[in-house]
Amino acid sequence: MNIETLTLDATDDGPAAVELQIEGRFDAHEIELFRTAVDTKLDSGHNHIRIELSAVEFVDSSALAELVRGMKRCREDGGDLVLASPSDPVRVILELTKLDAAFVID
Amino acid sequence: MKPTTLDSYRTWATTPLEGPPHYSVVIPAYNEAERILPTIGAIAAQVSLLGEPWELIVADDGSTDETVSLVQDLGLANLHVLVADRNRGKGSAVRRGVLAARGQIILFADADQSTPIEQFQALEAQLLNGADVVVGSRAAAGSDVANKSMSRKIFSTGLSVIVRGVFRIPVADTQCGFKMFTADAARKLFRRQLIDEFSFDLEILYLARKFGMSTEEVPVSWIDAPGSKVDAAKVAIEFLRDLSIIRWNDICGRYEADNHELPPSIGTPQQTLATSSQTRGSTS
Numbered sequence: 001m002n003i004e005t006l007t008l009d010a011t012d013d014g015p016a017a018v019e020l021q022i023e024g025r026f027d028a029h030e031i032e033l034f035r036t037a038v039d040t041k042l043d044s045g046h047n048h049i050r051i052e053l054s055a056v057e058f059v060d061s062s063a064l065a066e067l068v069r070g071m072k073r074c075r076e077d078g079g080d081l082v083l084a085s086p087s088d089p090v091r092v093i094l095e096l097t098k099l100d101a102a103f104v105i106d
Numbered sequence: 107m108k109p110t111t112l113d114s115y116r117t118w119a120t121t122p123l124e125g126p127p128h129y130s131v132v133i134p135a136y137n138e139a140e141r142i143l144p145t146i147g148a149i150a151a152q153v154s155l156l157g158e159p160w161e162l163i164v165a166d167d168g169s170t171d172e173t174v175s176l177v178q179d180l181g182l183a184n185l186h187v188l189v190a191d192r193n194r195g196k197g198s199a200v201r202r203g204v205l206a207a208r209g210q211i212i213l214f215a216d217a218d219q220s221t222p223i224e225q226f227q228a229l230e231a232q233l234l235n236g237a238d239v240v241v242g243s244r245a246a247a248g249s250d251v252a253n254k255s256m257s258r259k260i261f262s263t264g265l266s267v268i269v270r271g272v273f274r275i276p277v278a279d280t281q282c283g284f285k286m287f288t289a290d291a292a293r294k295l296f297r298r299q300l301i302d303e304f305s306f307d308l309e310i311l312y313l314a315r316k317f318g319m320s321t322e323e324v325p326v327s328w329i330d331a332p333g334s335k336v337d338a339a340k341v342a343i344e345f346l347r348d349l350s351i352i353r354w355n356d357i358c359g360r361y362e363a364d365n366h367e368l369p370p371s372i373g374t375p376q377q378t379l380a381t382s383s384q385t386r387g388s389t390s
Contacts, residue, residue, distance in 0.1 A: 025222070025329065029252075058219060060144050060331070088111035093147030096180060 017048040019084070023055040028062040038070040038081075047079025050106065054085040059093055071103060082106050114154040122183045129153060129160035130209030134199035136167040138217040139176055141331070145219040146177070146185070152223045161186060161372070165203030168193030186372045197299065197306025204287070204296045206369045212292045216283030218331035225326045229286040238291035238319035241277055241311070242284030248325035249279075261338040265345065269308065272349070275315055277323055280308045284326060291319055297364040300355055304341050305348035312352055313361060 018041045026034070041049055049070065053059075059067075071081040084106045086094060094100040109117075131149055135142055146162065153160050161184045164177050168190040177187050188202050200214050211233060213226065221242050232240040244251045245266060269275050285307070287295070294317065301309045314321050355361060 027329070027331065029329070057224065058144065058148050058222065060219070061140050064144065088115070089148050089151040091112060092115055092151040093144045096143050096147045096150075 017050070018046040019050040019052055021052040021055070025058045026056050026063040027058065027060040031062055031066040034063070034066055035069070038073070042073055042077060047074050047077035049074055049079070049081045050084045051081060052084045053090050054087055056087055056090050059090055061097075064093075064097060064099060068099070068102065080104055111151050111155045114157070115151050118150065118154040118160070118184055119182045123159050123161065125159065127161040127184070127209045128158035128211065129156070130163060130204075130207030130212045131160065132163045132165055132200060132203030132207060132212065132214040133217050134165050134167060134196050134203060134214065135169060135173050135177075135217045136193060136196070136199065137169045137171045137173060139169070139171040139173045141219075142173060142177060142217050143180075145215075145217050146180070146182075148219055149215065149223045150182070152226060156227070160184070161207070161209060163188060163203045163207060163372070165199040165206075166190050167196065167199035195302035195306070196304060197309075198302040200306065201296045201299050201302075201366065202369065204292050205366065206372050207289070207292070208372065210289050211286060212289060213286045214283070220331045221282060221284035221326050221328050225284070225324070226286075228324050228326070229284070232322040232324055233286060233288060235322075236320060237322040238288050239295075239311070239314045239321040240286040241279065241321060241323045242282045242286075242326040242328075243277070243279040243323040244282050244326065244328045245278035246323045246325040250325075250327040252327075252329045261342055264342070268349065269311075273308075273312055273315075275308075275311050277311055277321060279323070280311050282326065282328065285310075293368070295319075297366045297368070298361045300360060300365055301348055301352065303344055303348065305345050305352070308345070308348065309352050312356075316356070316361065 020037055038049060051067065067081070067083070074081040082104045086105065091100070094103070094105070131153060133142070133145065142164070149162065162182070163186045165188045166174050174187060174189055177185065186206070188206060190199065190202070204212055204214060211230060213229070215221065215223065225242065229240040229242060243249055265280065266278050269277065269280055291314070295310050295313050298313055299306060299309055311321065
């Protein structure tokens with residue numbers, strides 16, 4: 001059995017919007033990669049970021065905190081960070097942590 | 107139409123079981139407020155999908171943070187929280203959880219989700235093939251280990267050599283926090299367990315061999331979760347001490363009868379059981 005590592009695949013979707021696709025396990029080992037990707041997009045003028053989560057199996061608490069940080073940065077810039085198609089386990093985790101109320105989930 | 111994961115989870119989360127569960131999952135927890143909710147979410151989503159009635163038991167080990175209140179406040183219908191009056195060690199927490207479990211198949215899994223719950227069914231398959239105890243293994247062929255520190259690799263290798271050579275236990279990885287038992291095996295082993303700390307896994311596997319139980323190893327994926335509370339150097343010293351204690355306990359006949367009573371039945375959801383020492387024997 002292989003451990004799928006988190007990968008990010010960015011797709012430009014208009015001048016201010018971008019999508020980041022994440023796969024695998026999103027935990028503390030991966031947040032630096034994620035943070036760099038989000039900050040790079042924000043610094044280049046993309047303040048609407050969709051995080052595609054359908055292929056994510058697990059998010060730990062540090063990854064959740066990183067998502068919140070990204071959301072705050074996007075909103076400070078007049079945009080938003082949207083969680084798109086979270087997998088069922090991720091949706092349950094968002095519900096249990098009550099973060100489903102904090103994010104826009106598409 | 108087959109229910110979705112979310113449908114199954116929501117039914118489990120809101121509807122108390124009417125009969126005994128088929129599965130029990132035990133999570134030992136000591137100051138896990140930061141990590142435990144995602145782990146509960148992942149386990150709840152995965153096990154609910156298996157289509158059998160099940161219960162989740164969080165066995166607190168005297169946490170001084172918000173672990174207990176966080177879990178209790180979830181209000182999940184089939185989640186039970188066992189509260190300890192003080193910290194005694196992981197072995198104590200796992201024992202209380204396992205002895206309170208009512209399922210026919212009992213898994214204990216670490217609170218950091220370092221062994222993903224998706225491997226539940228691989229272990230269950232070995233129980234269905236007749237094993238009494240199934241051990242998630244980071245050392246068996248086919249396992250996949252990520253981010254394991256060098257100190258833990260050295261510790262694990264040394265441990266394996268001692269365990270196999272001295273104790274003749276045919277298990278390459280005794281310490282992985284992902285083990286499954288039949289109910290009968292679990293009760294027999296954990297009622298005799300005397301070690302409350304890190305080495306309890308070794309004691310359980312030692313007892314399984316002593317009682318002629320079938321023990322199988324299943325390779326698992328394992329990710330070293332940041333924030334692990336395992337101090338390899340400290341644990342190595344404790345382990346060497348406990349090796350001799352286990353052997354001495356056996357020589358003295360301390361495993362010939364139960365050392366722990368079965369706890370009161372978990373009857374109501376979110377039940378809190380204050381615990382006290384139920385140890386009849388001694389670990390020292």
